Amino acid sequence: MTDLSLRPAAVTIDDLAGDRNATRPDTLFSNGAKVAGYLVLVILAAIAVSTTTKAWPAFRSEGVGFFLSDNWVPSQGHFGARAIIYGTLVVSAIALVVAVPLSIGIALFITELAPRRIRSSITTVMDVLASVPSVVFGLWGFLILRPDLKDFYNGVADAVSGIPVLRSVFGESLSGQSFMTAGLIVGLMIVPIITSIVREVFQTVPINEKHGALALGSTRWEMIRGVVFPHSTGGVVGAVMLGLGRAMGETIAVALVIGASPQITANLFGQGEAMPSVIARNLNEASGNYRAALIGLGVGLFALTILINISARLLVKRANATKGAR
Amino acid sequence: MATVTVDAPTPRTADASSAQHHPLQSSLSRGRRTRNRLANAWMILSLAIAAVPLLAVLVVLVVKGAGLIASTDWWTESIPSNVAANAFGTQEAQDAFGNVGTVAKTEEVVYGMQPAIVGTLLTTGLAALLSIPLGIAAAVYLNEYGGKNRSASTIRFFTDVMTGVPSVVMGIFVYTVWVLNFEQSGRSGLAGGLALACLMLPVVVRSAEEMLRLVPNSLREASAALGTPKWKTTTRVVLPAAMPGITSGAMLAIARAAGETAPILFTVGVVSATNFSLFGQNTTLSAQIFSNATQPGGESIAWGAALTLIVVVMAFTLAARFVSSKFAVRIDQ
Numbered sequence: 024m025t026d027l028s029l030r031p032a033a034v035t036i037d038d039l040a041g042d043r044n045a046t047r048p049d050t051l052f053s054n055g056a057k058v059a060g061y062l063v064l065v066i067l068a069a070i071a072v073s074t075t076t077k078a079w080p081a082f083r084s085e086g087v088g089f090f091l092s093d094n095w096v097p098s099q100g101h102f103g104a105r106a107i108i109y110g111t112l113v114v115s116a117i118a119l120v121v122a123v124p125l126s127i128g129i130a131l132f133i134t135e136l137a138p139r140r141i142r143s144s145i146t147t148v149m150d151v152l153a154s155v156p157s158v159v160f161g162l163w164g165f166l167i168l169r170p171d172l173k174d175f176y177n178g179v180a181d182a183v184s185g186i187p188v189l190r191s192v193f194g195e196s197l198s199g200q201s202f203m204t205a206g207l208i209v210g211l212m213i214v215p216i217i218t219s220i221v222r223e224v225f226q227t228v229p230i231n232e233k234h235g236a237l238a239l240g241s242t243r244w245e246m247i248r249g250v251v252f253p254h255s256t257g258g259v260v261g262a263v264m265l266g267l268g269r270a271m272g273e274t275i276a277v278a279l280v281i282g283a284s285p286q287i288t289a290n291l292f293g294q295g296e297a298m299p300s301v302i303a304r305n306l307n308e309a310s311g312n313y314r315a316a317l318i319g320l321g322v323g324l325f326a327l328t329i330l331i332n333i334s335a336r337l338l339v340k341r342a343n344a345t346k347g348a349r
Numbered sequence: 350m351a352t353v354t355v356d357a358p359t360p361r362t363a364d365a366s367s368a369q370h371h372p373l374q375s376s377l378s379r380g381r382r383t384r385n386r387l388a389n390a391w392m393i394l395s396l397a398i399a400a401v402p403l404l405a406v407l408v409v410l411v412v413k414g415a416g417l418i419a420s421t422d423w424w425t426e427s428i429p430s431n432v433a434a435n436a437f438g439t440q441e442a443q444d445a446f447g448n449v450g451t452v453a454k455t456e457e458v459v460y461g462m463q464p465a466i467v468g469t470l471l472t473t474g475l476a477a478l479l480s481i482p483l484g485i486a487a488a489v490y491l492n493e494y495g496g497k498n499r500s501a502s503t504i505r506f507f508t509d510v511m512t513g514v515p516s517v518v519m520g521i522f523v524y525t526v527w528v529l530n531f532e533q534s535g536r537s538g539l540a541g542g543l544a545l546a547c548l549m550l551p552v553v554v555r556s557a558e559e560m561l562r563l564v565p566n567s568l569r570e571a572s573a574a575l576g577t578p579k580w581k582t583t584t585r586v587v588l589p590a591a592m593p594g595i596t597s598g599a600m601l602a603i604a605r606a607a608g609e610t611a612p613i614l615f616t617v618g619v620v621s622a623t624n625f626s627l628f629g630q631n632t633t634l635s636a637q638i639f640s641n642a643t644q645p646g647g648e649s650i651a652w653g654a655a656l657t658l659i660v661v662v663m664a665f666t667l668a669a670r671f672v673s674s675k676f677a678v679r680i681d682q
Contacts, residue, residue: 048578048580049578049579049580051580052579052580052583052584053490053494053579053580055486056486056487056489056490056493056494057490057494057495058486059483059484059486059487059489059490060486060487060490060491060495060500060501060504061500061504062483062487062550063487063504063507063508063511063550063551063554064503064504064507066511066547066550067507067510067511067514069522069526070514070518070519070522073522073525073526074518074521074522074525076525077525077529124391124395125395125398125399126395127395128391128392128394128395128396129392129395129396129399131388131392132392132393132395132396135392136389136392136393145396147670148396148399148400148403149399150666150670151403151663151666152399152400152403154601154604154605154608154662154663154666155403155406155608155659155662156607156608156609156610156635156658156659156662157608157609157610157611158608158610158635158638158639158642158655158658159406159410159608159638159655159658159659160406161639161642162638162642162651162652162655163405163406163409163410165642165643166642166648166651166652167405167409211399211402214399242377242381242382242384242385243385243388243389244384244385244387244388244389245381245384245385247388265513268513269513269515271515272513272514272515272516272517272518273515274515274516274517274610274611275610275611275635275639278639279639279642279643299515299517299611302517302521303517303610303611303614306521306524306614306615307614307615318521318524318525321517321518321521324515324517324518325514325515325518328513328514328515328518329510329513329514331513332509332510332513332514333510335513336506336509336510
């Protein structure tokens with residue numbers, strides 16, 4: 024900082040450039056903006072530190088068993104979250120099986136098939152789908168879908184009751200609340216996010232190569248398989264992982280339709296429990312070690328989604344970097 | 350796009366040779382043509398499969414919720430506490446033919462949702478007030494000052510990562526740093542607003558940065574050439590040019606935050622009377638949907654709240670699209 028009293032009285036070039044009037048506000052402004060920029064990093068770090076601290080009692084008393092043991096009985100102080108983690112993984116897997124083919128299909132429809140003038144209306148449909156709150160999907164799933172799905176599940180279970188492996192995967196459904204119901208709804212909810220990223224990736228495929236393939240007599244599908252897919256593998260994998268991250272963290276819809284009973288079973292029509300949903304339903308009433316254990320699940324979820332998101336973003340970034348080569 | 354339509358039907362002409370296939374089409378084997386059609390069918394079906402549940406949800410919401418939200422009580426009264434009485438209670442009654450039997454008790458229930466509507470506006474409004482200015486400032490840093498340097502790239506990357514952090518984690522975060530520290534007075538609209546702000550911040554930063562990037566450099570250079578200091582160029586030239594896009598991004602973030610439930614559950618608390626203050630417990634539409642969905646007799650309240658919420662969310666979403674299409678800066682690159 025220049026000391027104003029030592030400045031010569033004569034007008035210098037600095038004064039003409041507005042040094043005294045402009046530079047101070049300028050540094051203030053840029054530093055303010057910089058602080059706001061770093062805020063994101065500060066918040067992420069604060070989340071990690073503060074949640075881990077509050078979860079520490081549970082981690083300390085359960086040790087590795089917190090994630091590996093299958094004994095979740097809060098009333099007796101047993102906190103082994105394996106069945107809950109299993110539920111999260113199963114629901115996310117079902118969601119991906121549902122969402123990935125749909126999303127890639129829609130993204131291809133938008134980029135390759137749809138006439139230009141209806142493209143923006145499809146994007147609007149996707150935006151609206153993305154903006155429906157999770158709790159509304161959950162309400163619909165719980166009150167409207169669940170009774171019908173229960174009959175459907177039991178119909179399927181009867182139909183496959185004689186077939187060895189299918190019999191255990193598609194078993195009886197007690198209430199219609201199940202891994203499958205949660206997976207279907209979450210799958211629907213992550214379609215817009217996967218679609219929007221896959222679409223961006225597809226749009227980076229060089230148009231010359233697409234035209235080349237078509238000029239050589241490829242059908243549209245052969246062009247997609249031969250040009251679009253090979254160019255987009257990395258980006259599509261990244262998009263799918265982002266969808267996975269979203270599916271794992273999906274809370275309220277899952278809390279309403281999964282059934283709230285932690286168990287490890289092959290039966291996709293059976294009731295289960297997932298990490299975010301057990302937190303959402305119980306954290307308010309919990310205290311002591313139970314509270315610490317629920318926060319601990321949150322720490323696990325945070326770590327898992329951060330890891331998935333970091334690798335997914337790196338993949339998408341690398342895939343989109345080819346944009347410059349076009 | 351210049352696509353060679355290999356499977357297009359042959360245009361009919363008066364020529365005798367018109368019965369022949371198009372030269373390109375005739376060279377296609379049956380298998381290739383079938384596979385191409387299957388692929389087309391997959392694309393169209395995907396869209397249909399995703400759109401049908403969306404339509405179903407919207408229709409059910411209107412059918413089940415319209416009656417409630419059409420009444421003035423809904424917007425002005427407290428949330429009823431006696432809905433469960435109707436679900437469980439029975440009373441003796443006599444029908445028109447003199448038969449006596451038990452029917453469901455019909456206590457007078459006044460269906461109101463004002464506390465949750467006020468709570469939603471309070472928490473979301475506070476979150477917007479906190480996250481939008483900070484988000485725009487961060488975007489200014491990333492695009493106007495940071496550029497491609499190391500710290501800006503790091504912040505940009507982790508902002509993207511932060512958009513993927515589950516909303517329930519934001520709720521737990523505010524619960525651990527705020528609610529647990531103030532115990533009795535911890536749960537409030539203020540705490541809920543903080544959680545929603547954490548959720549909105551990365552979304553606002555990234556969308557605002559995208560918009561700032563679209564502002565042509567010639568504008569910045571012209572302003573600088575007039576001797577304008579950089580902060581003034583940014584606030585008077587660059588930000589106004591990007592404002593429609595930033596506004597639309599911010600509105601989308603608001604729409605998303607208004608519908609969030611998970612961060613609200615642990616931070617806001619419960620009330621059944623309207624609380625206009627940021628302090629003291631509050632409630633929101635999303636929290637009401639969640640708690641009433643599984644409560645006997647609560648279904649109609651849940652549907653009404655869901656329709657109200659969707660109306661709010663859609664209003665913001667569509668307004669955002671309108672703003673971005675109507676006031677978009679036409680920039681000739």
